[in-house]
Amino acid sequence: MRHIISLLMVNEAGALSRVAGLFSARGYNIESLTVAPTEDATLSRMTIVTSGSDAVIEQINKQLNKLIDVVSVMDLSEGEHIERELMLVKVRAEGGDREELKRLTDIFRGRILDVSAHTYTIELTGARVKLDSFIDAIGREPILETVRTGASGIGRGNRILNQ
Amino acid sequence: MELTGAEITIRCLQEEGVEYVFGYPGGAVLHIYDALFQQEQVRHVLVRHEQAAVHAADGYARSSEKVGVALVTSGPGLTNAVTGIATAYLDSIPMVVISGQVPTFAIGEDAFQEVDAVGITRPCVKHNYLVKDVKDIAATIKKAFYLAKSGRPGPVLVDIPKDVSAQRTEFVYPESVKIRSYNPVGKGDSIQIRHAAQMLLDAKRPMIYSGGGVVLAEAAGQLTELVRLLGAPCTNTLMGLGGFPAGDSQFVGMLGMHGTYEANMGMQYCDVLLAVGARFDDRVIGNVEHFAQVPRKIIHIDIDPSSIAKRVKVDLPIVGDVKLVLDELLDVLRSSKQKPDAVEMASWWKQIEEWRVKGGGLRYKNSSEIIKPQYVIETLHKITNGDAYVASDVGQHQMWAAQYYKFNHPRRWINSGGLGTMGFGLPAAMGVQLKHPDATVACVTGEGSIQMNIQELSTCKQYHLPIKVLALNNRYLGMVRQWQEFFHGNRYSESYMDALPDFVKLAEAYGHIGMRIDHPADVEPALREAFARKDDLVFMDFRTDPGENVFPMVPGGKGLSEVVLAEEL
CATH class of the missing domain: 3.40.50.1220 (TPP-binding domain)
Structure with a gap:
C-alpha cells in the first residue's frame, strides 16, 4: 500500500544521504522524496512516498526514527492529510491545439507560465492523481518534457508533526 | 590558552577516561599522534593492521563496560578499519573511531589517501561526523562518546581533517550533552x-x-x-x-x-x-x-x-x-x-x-587416535576452571567453544556474532588482555581465521600480552567444508587449506612459544604447560580431526524443530 511519510530532521551535512541510504540498504521503495528547510533554518522537512506491507512500513518508521539526525516521523497516510505536488509540463502548442491546451489547463486550474511560438509551459499543482489525469487528458503526443517535484504532505487540522 | 585540534582531541580522550587507544599512524593523523606523544595519560597500542586496531578496541569494550577507542589515518587506514567497525555495529559494541582526513581544502579533489569516510562508514555506524571547524572538535567527541554508550550502543566515527587538527582554539570540554533529535529510552512502560x-x-x-x-x-x-x-x-x-x-x-x-x-x-x-x-x-x-x-x-x-x-x-x-x-x-x-x-x-x-x-545433549565420540576439537575445548574449560576470557574467531571452532566452554559470567565470551568476522579473535584477545592484565585470556581459533590477522603476534610481543592461542587446525575451512559435505555433494570447493605455515616456527619467529599437539593424550599436558607460562604467549597448533562436524544443526532455512542430530548423518 502507498504511504506518505513526513519527517523533520536536523539540517546536518549528509542528513539526506542517511535517509536515502537507509532506504536502499534495507530494500525499501521510494516513489518520491522531497526535502527543504522549514521556517526554522536548523530543520529540514522531508516527505517520502513509499509502499510496502504493514510490517515494512512499521520498520521504515522505526528505522527512520533511529537515525540520530531525525527529530520526528509521522505516517501522514494513517490519518487525514493534504498532499500536493507541483508539475511543469512543456507541450508543443501549435495551431488549433493552442486553444484546446489552454482550455484543459483552465479546467485543471493550471497556469501557463511561458509561451513561445510553438510551445506552452504549464504549471499544475495537486495530488498525484490529478497530475496524472492531466497528462492523460492532453495525451503523451504533445508533451516535450515533464518535471515533477514529488509529493509534499501535511496533516489536516490539529495533526502536527511536532519538533 | 589555545590548543591545537590535535591536542584538543587527546584532551577529550583524557576527559573521557580513555586508558588505551588502538591505532596506526599516517599522514592525516600526524598532528594527533604528535599530541599523543606529548602526554602519558592515554596510552597508545600500535597494531600491525587497522582492522586489528578496531577489533582490539572492540575486545576491550566487550570485556568491560567501557567504550573502545581506535585511531586510524585517512584513506586505506579508514577502509582497513571498516570491517572492524561493521563487526562492532552488528553486535552493538560501544566504540569511538577517530580517523584522519585530508585537509578541508583538498576534500573532493581525489587527494592522496582521500576517501569519503563518512560515506563509506554510514551504513555500519550508529552515527558519524566530519569535523570541519576546530571549534567543534570537543563537542563532537563528547557527543560521539555519549552516542556510543547510550541507548543501543554502537560505533561512532569522528573524521578530522588534517588542517582542522592543526588549527588552534580555546579548549572547553562540555559537561553535558544534549542532542535534540536523540532521546534514548530508559524505563519501560x-x-x-x-x-x-x-x-x-x-x-x-x-x-x-x-x-x-x-x-x-x-x-x-x-x-x-x-x-x-x-x-x-x-x-x-x-x-x-x-x-x-x-x-x-x-x-x-x-x-x-x-x-x-x-x-x-x-x-x-x-x-x-x-x-x-x-x-x-x-x-x-x-x-x-x-x-x-x-x-x-x-x-x-x-x-x-x-x-x-x-x-x-x-x-x-x-x-x-x-x-x-x-x-x-x-x-x-x-x-x-x-x-x-x-x-x-x-x-x-x-x-x-x-x-x-x-x-542426547552436546556430545561427540572421543578418540584416542585423533584429537577431537570438542575435547580441546572441554579440557580448556577444565584447566582454566571455566574462568578464562575466551576470544574466538569464526567457524566451527567458534561453535564448539560456545557449546563446550560453559560460561558462567557475562563478558567472558568475546566473539563476532552478527558479522561473523574471521580474524577477530587474536586482536580482540589483545584488547581483553590489556583491560585485564592479570586474567587468563584464551584465543580459540582455526588455521583459517588466525591467518587473517596473524601479524598481530607482533603487537602481542611488543606489549607483552600473554594470550594463549588455541588453533584447532583441521586443515580445512571447517564450517565451509561442513556445508559442502551436507549441501553440496561433498564437493570441497576451495575449502582445503594447502601450504599451511609451520605455526610453531611462525610463533617462534614472532618471539613467542609454539607447540604442536598431534595426539589426544598430549592435549591436557600441553594446555597445562601453556597456561602455566603466565608471562608468555603460547601458540598451540592442535592437529584435529578434519572430518568433525558441528552438531546439532538446524540447516539454513529450516525450522527449529527440524534439527539434525549427530547420529542422523
Missing part, C-alpha cells in the same frame, strides 16, 4: 511490564530467551534472578552466553543453528516466550514461517524499537533499558501473590528432560 508479569505467571510452558542485550546492559544478575523466580528454562543466544550461568540446572544451553535440541524445541513449543535483549535473527530461529506455525505469546524486551516485530510478530513489546525493565518486572513478580503453577511447571520440565534425552 509500567503497564506493559505488569501485563508481562501476568502473562509469565499464567504461563504453562514459559521459556526465557536472552541475548547480547543482557550482557551489554549489565543485567545478568537481574536475568538470573528472574529465571530462578519463575522456575522456567532459560536459553542464551551466541551473543548472550554468560548472561545466565551455564552451570545452572535451569540453563538449557545455547539455541539456534547449533543450539541444543531442548533449547530449540523449548523455543518452538513454549506457550509464553520472554525475549530479552535478543533479536530473533536468522541464525537463532531459522525459518520465520516455520517458527510462526506454532502459537505462542511473545513478550519482547529491547532498547531498540526497530528490533521488535522486525522478523516475528510480538504480542507484548516493552521498549526500554533491559536492566531497568527487568528490575521493574522483578518488583512486580516479587510483590504478586500469584506464584508460577508448580504442577504445570513440573510437567513442562518433564517435557524438556525428554527432549534433553532425545537430543
